[in-house]
Amino acid sequence: MRPTATLLAAVLLALLAGAMPSIAVQPDEVLDDPALESRAREISAELRCVVCQNQSIDDSDAEIARDLRLLVRERLVAGDSDEQVVAYIVARYGDFVLLRPPFQANTLALWLAPPIMAVVIATLAILYFQTYQRRRAAGTGLDPLSPSDRAELDALVERIAASDGPPPPRSRFRNEIEEGLRRPGDDEEEDTEADADDAGPSDPNEPRPA
Amino acid sequence: MHRLVVILPVAIFAALLGIMAALLTDSERNNDPSRLPSPLVGKPAPAISLPPVAAGIPGGFSTDDLRGHVTVVNVFASWCVPCLAEHPLITELAEAGTRVYGINHRDTADDAITWLRRHGNPYAAIGFDADARASLEWGVTGVPETFIIDRDGTIAYKHTGPLTRDALERRIVPKLREVAGG
Numbered sequence: 001m002r003p004t005a006t007l008l009a010a011v012l013l014a015l016l017a018g019a020m021p022s023i024a025v026q027p028d029e030v031l032d033d034p035a036l037e038s039r040a041r042e043i044s045a046e047l048r049c050v051v052c053q054n055q056s057i058d059d060s061d062a063e064i065a066r067d068l069r070l071l072v073r074e075r076l077v078a079g080d081s082d083e084q085v086v087a088y089i090v091a092r093y094g095d096f097v098l099l100r101p102p103f104q105a106n107t108l109a110l111w112l113a114p115p116i117m118a119v120v121i122a123t124l125a126i127l128y129f130q131t132y133q134r135r136r137a138a139g140t141g142l143d144p145l146s147p148s149d150r151a152e153l154d155a156l157v158e159r160i161a162a163s164d165g166p167p168p169p170r171s172r173f174r175n176e177i178e179e180g181l182r183r184p185g186d187d188e189e190e191d192t193e194a195d196a197d198d199a200g201p202s203d204p205n206e207p208r209p210a
Numbered sequence: 211m212h213r214l215v216v217i218l219p220v221a222i223f224a225a226l227l228g229i230m231a232a233l234l235t236d237s238e239r240n241n242d243p244s245r246l247p248s249p250l251v252g253k254p255a256p257a258i259s260l261p262p263v264a265a266g267i268p269g270g271f272s273t274d275d276l277r278g279h280v281t282v283v284n285v286f287a288s289w290c291v292p293c294l295a296e297h298p299l300i301t302e303l304a305e306a307g308t309r310v311y312g313i314n315h316r317d318t319a320d321d322a323i324t325w326l327r328r329h330g331n332p333y334a335a336i337g338f339d340a341d342a343r344a345s346l347e348w349g350v351t352g353v354p355e356t357f358i359i360d361r362d363g364t365i366a367y368k369h370t371g372p373l374t375r376d377a378l379e380r381r382i383v384p385k386l387r388e389v390a391g392g
Contacts, residue, residue, distance in 0.1 A: 050351045051351055051352055063316065063342070064342075064346075064351060064352070067341075067342050067343070067346050068346070071343075071346055090249070091249060091250075092249070092250065092256065092346070092347065092348070092349035093249070093349050093351070094247065094248065094249040094349075095249075120218075120222070124215055124218060124219060127214075127215050128215050131215065
């Protein structure tokens with residue numbers, strides 16, 4: 001009883017193992033030699049079913065896919081190497097049957113275009129960001145005050161300074177504001193003005209001496 | 211430099227568009243992606259040897275029989291509707307004196323006999339290829355397909371799909387003339 005059950009289980013398992021991974025391969029196509037059969041499966045997965053375009057002959061139920069699967073097995077049984085089997089089919093159906101295009105003269109553009117495009121795009125991106133950084137560092141990214149705006153601002157500051165009472169505490173942001181308004185060309189000029197202003201205490205929040 | 215950064219990508223994109231448009235619209239170069247160029251054109255026809263469909267139907271031929279004559283070999287089947295559509299043109303070719311052979315592809319003898327009786331048999335010889343093994347050898351992807359074999363047994367031309375009047379006049383006949391003259 002026990003040996004019979006074991007045998008039955010083994011047969012069922014073998015059937016399942018044979019059936020599960022295959023989608024299109026029919027039981028009558030499978031070779032007796034498991035090593036040859038696994039080579040056939042590997043080759044079949046790389047060959048295009050020429051009438052279904054994006055399926056391998058291993059996946060396709062088309063008649064021609066079945067015929068090509070049988071041809072692959074026939075060549076393997078005849079003693080061909082994997083490369084010879086593939087070459088045999090390529091000689092009849094062209095490079096198109098290869099799902100993975102070979103690297104050769106007429107596929108150079110196909111293989112080289114993506115890396116070349118990547119390099120071109122990376123170069124352009126680097127150039128763009130370098131230009132952006134340089135412009136930002138030069139301060140040309142901000143619109144400088146127009147001369148009339150500047151004159152108005154200076155007049156305002158002077159009037160406040162000349163008004164009665166203790167001068168208002170200097171805003172701690174004033175330095176930053178001045179920094180931002182400074183034109184790229186007149187750095188030195190500004191510096192002398194700033195020096196004259198800063199003759200007082202270094203802490204901007206402390207009231208200036210009268 | 212700044213201008214280059216802006217202009218270069220646009221220029222590359224425009225160039226790509228141009229190349230694609232040129233390839234897509236140039237029908238003379240046969241760029242229809244569904245038409246596959248056969249690697250066998252210009253090569254000796256692979257060796258096949260086919261039995262006749264049945265007694266009474268001329269046929270059975272092998273690759274060696276193709277030597278010495280220019281031959282049109284038409285792959286057909288009784289179940290194939292486009293084959294019926296091109297059948298009058300094949301008949302016309304044969305009646306004009308071209309040697310036309312047939313490969314009866316994945317068919318049964320009974321169906322083939324009935325079909326030939328109903329529509330006429332223009333073929334000087336028919337090889338019966340029930341399991342499509344010979345078709346595979348010749349890189350046939352489907353029916354109908356038409357080959358022109360020159361005197362040396364070399365495949366001079368292959369037409370995939372049904373023959374049309376246009377294909378016959380613009381490709382097949384000029385090719386036959388070229389091969390016959392050479």
